[in-house]
Amino acid sequence: MAKNTSVVVETVVPLSTQQAQTLKAMLKKSFGTESYTTELNPEILGGVRVRVGSTVYDASLRGKLEQLRTS
């Protein structure tokens, strides 16, 4: 991953400490970085959505509903 690539984590409610640590470990392992910004976004309805640069990893409720709709 490039150095300038930003990581944005969207949730409906703030992450707990443990969740934040788990996330950091994941990002370190996959992208070599622990830094990220959080965004509270009720539109995702639940779960978590991570944007790494232009790639989106969607584990939100809204994402699942969209999959159901489009499948």
Added chain:
Amino acid sequence: MDIKLDQILFQVLNFGVVFGAIVFLVYKPVIKVLDERAKKIHDADRAAEESLKEKDAIDELKKKEKVRAEKESAKMMEKAREQATELKKELTEKARAEIKLDKEKAMKSWELEKKGEHAAMRKEFVDAVYAVTEKVVGKAVDKKAHAGLIDKGLKELAQAM
């Protein structure tokens, strides 16, 4: 009675001359004419016989030709019959194949329509579920539930990343 020999001789001579004259002047020409006539008749008979023979030969030829033509005609009829049967078979099979194709097309079309209807119904259902879920989740999920959802989400992302 006086028998006069010279008169008898004269008479005999006379008779001879007359006889000779008759033979040469009458009998022979008449015989000649009769012979000629007989020859003509004979020739005519022969010609008639020849004509009859020719006629018989022609009749025979005609008969043979008729038989040949009948055989030929029977062969052609048989051939035409076979061709007609073949054509009928061909047309029947072609018609059957066309019917089968039409049937398959209709089935496919019906299947597609059914799928289309299913898809439309599914979409309607999913849209309804989506709308309801949007509203319900927004209101009913508490912090604990959200935390659970986030944990589950993180596990999924760990596999996806």
